[in-house]
Amino acid sequence: MxxxxxxxxxxxxxxxxxxxxxxxxxxxxxxxxxxxxxxxxxxxxxxxxxxxxxxxxxxxxxxxxxxxxxxxxxxxxxxxxxxISSILFPDPITQFIRSSGTSGRQPKLIPMTAESFEKRKYHLLLSDIVVKKCFSGLDEGKLLLLHFIKPEMGTPSGLVASPYTTFFSKTNTFKNSLAKSSTSPIDTILCLENKQSMYCQLLSGLLQRDKIIVIGSSFASVLARSIKFLEDYWKEFCSNIRTGYLSDWITDHGCRNAMSSILTGPNPELADLIQQICQDISWEGIIKKLWPKIKYIHGIITGSMSQYVSLLEFYGGGIPLVSRSYNSSECSFGINLNPLSKPFDxxxxxxxxxxxxxxxxxxxxxxxxxxxxxxxxxxxxxxxxxxxxxxxxxxxxxxxxxxxxxxxxxxxxxxxxxxxxxxxxxxxxxxxxxxxxxxxxxxxQNVVLSIGAEKTTEEDLSKAITNAKLILEPFGIMLTAYSSYSDTSSTPGRYVLFWELKMKGSNDLPKLDARVMEQCCCIVEESFDFTYKSFRKDGAISALELRVVKHGSFDELMDFYTSKGASISQYKPPCCLKSEEAIKILNSGMVGKFFSPKTVC
Known part of the structure; x- marks a missing residue:
């Protein structure tokens, strides 16, 4: 090291x-x-x-x-x-990195060596340097970094397998830097119960709100989940801060010990301030209001994470979104030399x-x-x-x-x-x-919707939905998450979209106007390529179906995948669902169903 x-x-x-x-x-x-x-x-x-x-x-x-x-x-x-590892490479293996398995495939085991970890760490340091060139004063505050781990899996060789975030969170490199810079005590990150970990990390961040200059996690999906968690639990956070007592349902010994050094007594003034901010009808700019010294929000916002950009921009209130680097379970690739570039650039x-x-x-x-x-x-x-x-x-x-x-x-x-x-x-x-x-x-690659010979890629779908959601903006409606699948249960088959929607001013489910939703369906189809539209016109593909799901449905989807072994910190929302069980979860939350007009728009 x-x-x-x-x-x-x-x-x-x-x-x-x-x-x-x-x-x-x-x-x-x-x-x-x-x-x-x-x-x-x-x-x-x-x-x-x-x-x-x-x-x-x-x-x-x-x-x-x-x-x-x-x-x-x-x-x-x-x-x-x-x-012995020399059947593939001569160096000793330290452990296996387990991929998330949420990009449309099964989890993979990738060998990790001391050398490959050093390269990743070097890559991280260079990324830090670039960011510090863009933002002054990053050494003068603290970071609210939301990290979560999964249990390590044993293998017959005696080597363990875990997500990279779990591996990295247990290294001395992470622990030493965390103690100096993060508001989250290490024991709250190493808690295996995600809900308790999330609660304690956010509570730590609220208690130290005047010190926080950066909020971040590995992926934008984690940040979106954290904001929803804050929406659901802000009253309880205020109660804990006001009384100086941690909620009884936090039973993890490490969490309780760690929080005892931060939640040291009643602070009704802080509780009243947070309550005043959170009880506002609109949560636009809530991150800036809760953490007034924040300079930027960081997390991967490209690829499938781009669906969370508008949500984070809304809650961030103009705070820059920084996607610092490009990594995978296999290796590190590159860094963003222009941290202030717009998310889609x-x-x-x-x-x-x-x-x-x-x-x-x-x-x-x-x-x-x-x-x-x-x-x-x-x-x-x-x-x-x-x-x-x-x-x-x-x-x-x-x-x-x-x-x-x-x-x-x-x-x-x-x-x-x-x-x-x-x-x-x-x-x-x-x-x-x-x-x-x-x-x-x-x-x-290969994450596609397809009924016949047409192939609709992740990028095709993202562009189509980006076009369609513009219809919702004048009504104050936000698209907070989406997914899809190819429904071939009947002939001809059709594309099915799942959308989770909310009003900008509240968590209330928007009133769904059938004409507006059908227009969204229509624009999605119009945004697809010539092959799709030809098949649709000829009747080889049925009308696109849009299923609106209730608030929290995509949280349940994340919980499903994490229960199967994925880490919250590495969770990538599946653009195209392959799991029947995952489809069933979203269907159970359906509150509205709409179809594209019978003829191509």
């Missing part, structure tokens, strides 16, 4: 480090691939692709196949079951020292739809026993050769056992910083 002197040096020379990294992106990419091949070529997995022992870049490009998680899962399962500059990056071109029609490839180098793939997808390995583009405006799916090679691994994220090249490309996150 980097010691304090190394961290100090990074902070002092951070901008120079960033300049060096981005100016030397091509050399660093060559270097990192050479290092990976030199160290890992003798592993069981890689050695089969270098039968003559020639593990150079050209052999790598020619022989090593492009894979998905399912292709390498047998190797990871063997390690989890007790075999956020781009991430790739840092070339974290992994070897390649890019699979996808159609540049703005929809991110996959191109089809013919298989080349089939003998290498067949000899490996891996079922590679139908694509040409020579279609992959290096980091330095991506084209402005083009769409790509990112493919990574890491020192920790991922070789030409499809992450599943579609990105768009928006520019360059020195020699390093900048990318805008577009969508998760």
């Amino acid at each position: 980097a010691d304090e002197s190394e961290i100090k040096e990074i902070y002092e020379n951070g901008m120079k480090i960033l300049e060096d990294l981005t100016n030397n992106a091509d050399e660093l990419q060559e270097q990192i691939l050479e290092e990976i091949l030199t160290r890992n070529a003798g592993t069981e997995y890689l050695s089969r692709f270098f039968p003559n022992g020639q593990a150079d870049k050209q052999s790598f490009k020619t022989n090593v196949p492009i894979v998905t998680y399912e292709d390498i899962k047998p190797y990871i399962d063997r390690i989890a079951n007790g075999e 956020v781009s991430y500059t790739f840092l070339p020292h974290t992994a070897y990056f390649e890019f699979l071109p996808v159609n540049n029609d703005g929809g991110g739809k996959s191109r089809e490839f013919e298989l080349h180098g089939a003998s290498a793939t067949e000899s490996s026993g891996i079922k590679n997808e139908t694509m040409a390995v020579n279609e992959l583009v290096d980091l330095m050769n991506v084209k402005l405006g083009q769409y790509y799916e990112v493919v990574v090679t890491t020192s920790a056992g991922l070789y030409r691994y499809r992450v599943g994220d579609v990105l768009k090249v928006t520019g360059f910083y020195n020699k390093s490309p900048q990318f805008q996150f577009v969508e998760r």
Whole structure:
């Protein structure tokens, strides 16, 4: 682990480090691939692709196949079951990182090593430096950082598996920095009961409201959930602050001990102030009112998280929303060098020292739809026993050769056992910083709605709903969350949308005017591509259905996924539902049903 002197040096020379990294992106990419091949070529997995022992870049490009998680899962399962990690990579494994599984697939186990953690930590420090260049006085206050953990899972090997946020929350790096900067006592974060953890973290933030300069979490979905929690419990918070006693239902021993050092006695003046703020009819700007010194809100607001932007802007009252960096369970990719950019303009500059990056071109029609490839180098793939997808390995583009405006799916090679691994994220090249490309996150690949030959992607759906919700704004109605699924229970099938709505001035369910809601359906359909509209016109797809659900329905959906193993801190709202149980949860909260007009609008 980097010691304090190394961290100090990074902070002092951070901008120079960033300049060096981005100016030397091509050399660093060559270097990192050479290092990976030199160290890992003798592993069981890689050695089969270098039968003559020639593990150079050209052999790598020619022989090593492009894979998905399912292709390498047998190797990871063997390690989890007790075999040595050198079947994939030579370094000792510290634990497995467990992905959320809410992006449309099952959770994955990704090996973590000391080296890969150091790269992630380095990445975080550089991101901190960039943000501090934009906001003054960040060392003069505290942060309300909402973090949550899940129980670690054991494996037969003795190694544990957990979400990255759980792993990171237990490191000395996190604990040491948290003690200095966060309002949340560590024991409230390490509480396994999410409701008690949320309550105590928010109460800690309210008790220290005059010190807080940043509010944030890993994803915008957590922030949205926290605001709803605050709406539901503000009266109880006020009662605790007024009396100086913590609610009896907080039974976690760590939480109660931690809160005893913060909730030290009655504070009726603070309770009255918070009550006066929260009992206002409208909660517009509530974050700024409760935490008057706040400088920015941070959390990932791109991709599926973009549906929460308008909600956070409403509650934030003009406070900047900062999406600091782009990471996944597999590795760190890039940081946002312009933290003050508008949410829908956020781009991430790739840092070339974290992994070897390649890019699979996808159609540049703005929809991110996959191109089809013919298989080349089939003998290498067949000899490996891996079922590679139908694509040409020579279609992959290096980091330095991506084209402005083009769409790509990112493919990574890491020192920790991922070789030409499809992450599943579609990105768009928006520019360059020195020699390093900048990318805008577009969508998760293969997260689509489909009835027949038409394919509607996550980005297609997001754009369509963004267009439709403009109809609601004059009525003071906010769309707070959405999801969808392809209903093929009857013929022809149809797209079904779930929307959770609220009035700007209250939590009351809006009065649903059928004509307005049908117009929303119509605009969604009009926003889809030519193929969808052709099928719809010909009767091959039925009218789009919009189901409005009651307040809190998407909280129940989050609870469902977290009960299945996902962490709140890593929860990504599923754009397209695949689980019948998840669909049933939202259907149980339905309060209105509307259809697009019978003919295409």
